[in-house]
Amino acid sequence: MAATRPATGSAEPMNGIVFGVIVAISFCHLLNDMMQSLLPAIYPALKSDLHLSFGQIGLVTLAYQITASILQPLVGLYADKRPTPLALPGGTLFSLAGLTVLSAAHVYWLVLVGASLLGMGSSVFHPESSRVARMAAGQRHGLAQSLFQVGGNAGQALGPLAAALVVVRWGQSSLAFFALLALLSGAVLWNVAAWYRNHGLGRLAASRKIAEGVSLPQGQAARGIAILLALIFSKYVYLASLTSYYTFYLIQRFGLSVQNVQFHLFAFLAAVAAGTILGGPLGDRFGRKYVIWFSILGALPFTLLLPHASLFWTGPITVAIGLILASAFPAIVVFAQELVPGKVGMISGLFFGFSFGMGGIGAAALGWLADRTDIDTVYQVCAFLPAIGLLTALLPDPGKAGRPA
Structure with a gap:
């Protein structure tokens, strides 16, 4: 009988978190973002071999992130209307x-x-896999989103390490080896797609019925989404300054080798992964608005110190920045999903896409600034971005926006 099925079945759609599914998509998130983070990790080699300016490096990041930014909300919107489980394994072919x-x-x-x-x-992977995380979350949406996202952060951290150990040694052609990881990801996502089709859609339908009675007025929801997008802007433009130009900053200011700076970048991205783990569960426990307050404004003292720090302190300061800033994103995404219930794919695509787009635009703009001034100026300008976190005070009451959706 259907009533005897475990919590993963569609007959009990809201009971319990399905860790097996979340671990699977988190692992694929690791593979996906590790492959993609190889791009900024090889920027020094590309700049040298192809004689690129900082502005051209920024345009490479822009091409990557704008492509994802434009398509992600569209993929999510389409999937809200017509779920397509096989899009998950199919999307890995683009990365390959x-x-x-x-x-x-x-x-x-x-x-x-x-x-x-x-x-x-x-553009295919992020909104669809974020939807699967919510399907499998039960009532622990923040935890599920953190576990999903930490896979991506770990992958971003492993990308520079892989570049330092493999790409720097064997050259650009070694990227073809990492492309094979897309096949592994596709195989795992094929099984996730089967769960999505057989069980996840039932859970999602049940959550939509519950969501009908808890949504906020449209004006409040729109204001909340606009504020959250402004916070994403501050977070991801600042992160773009580190993911795209931190290696150049260390080389120019402290004279470190290309291989050495990859380890510094790895330490920063590992801190981002650790911060992501904390943000979702803390939001579940204490309220997402309070996590957002701490995550954006809490980074401000460290971003103001960074341009004036010695090499000894630069590493710990950037680790603190990564740890604090990263805790915001899981809380922001779940907060937004609860502001606009029933539109999980569109909201996930909007926020992942907007974060990619802001990172791309930020990288291009900061590259232009670096070409006309210097790398130090980039970090002096970006130091004030976390002050935008003051807008958190205008978010709707967390008791209203924090209910299950």
Whole structure:
């Protein structure tokens, strides 16, 4: 009988978190973001080999992130109306193609093509896998979102480490080896897609029925979404300054080697992964608004100190920035999903896409600034971005926006 099925079945759609599914998509998130983080990790080599300016480096990031930014909300909106479980394994083919092109790209336009293909892979993976995380969450939405996102953060941290140990040693062509990881991800996601089709859709339908009675007035929800997007802007433009230009900053200011700076970048991205683990569960326990307050404004003292720090303190300060800033995103995404219930795919795509887009625009703008001034100026300007966190005071009451959706 259907009533005897375990909590993963569609007959008990809201009971219990399905850790097996969340671990699977978190692992695929690790593979996906590790493959994609190889792009900024090889920027120093691309700049040297292809004689690129900082502005051109920024445009590569822009090509990658704008592709993902534009497509992600559209993918999410389509999936809200017509769920497509097989989109998850199918999307990995774009990442495979992107790294294959980058491994053989010896002209600038091919680098842009490869970066765009990587962005298309993200545009499919992120909104659909975030939807699966919510399906499998039960009542622990923050925890599920954190576990899902920490896989991506771990992958972003492993990308520079893989670049330091493999790509720096064997060259750009070694990216083709990492492209094979897309096949592994596709195999895992094929099984996730089967759970999505057989059990996840039933859970999602039940959550939509509950959501009908708890939504906020449209004006309050729209105001909350606008504020959350402003917070995403401050967070991801600042993070773009570190993911795209931190290596150049360390080389220029402290004279470190290319291989050495990859380990510093790994430490920063590992701190981002650790912060992501904390943000969701703390939001479940204490309220998402309070986590957002701490995460954005709490980074401000450290961002103000960074441009004036010695090499000894630069590492710990950037680790603190990564740890604090990263705790916001799981709380922001779940908060937004609860502001607009029943639109999980669209909201997930909007926020993942907007974060990618702001990172891309920020990277291009900061590259332009670095070309006309210097890298130090970039961090002096960006130091004030976390002050935008003061807008958190205008978010709707967490007791209203924090109810299950």
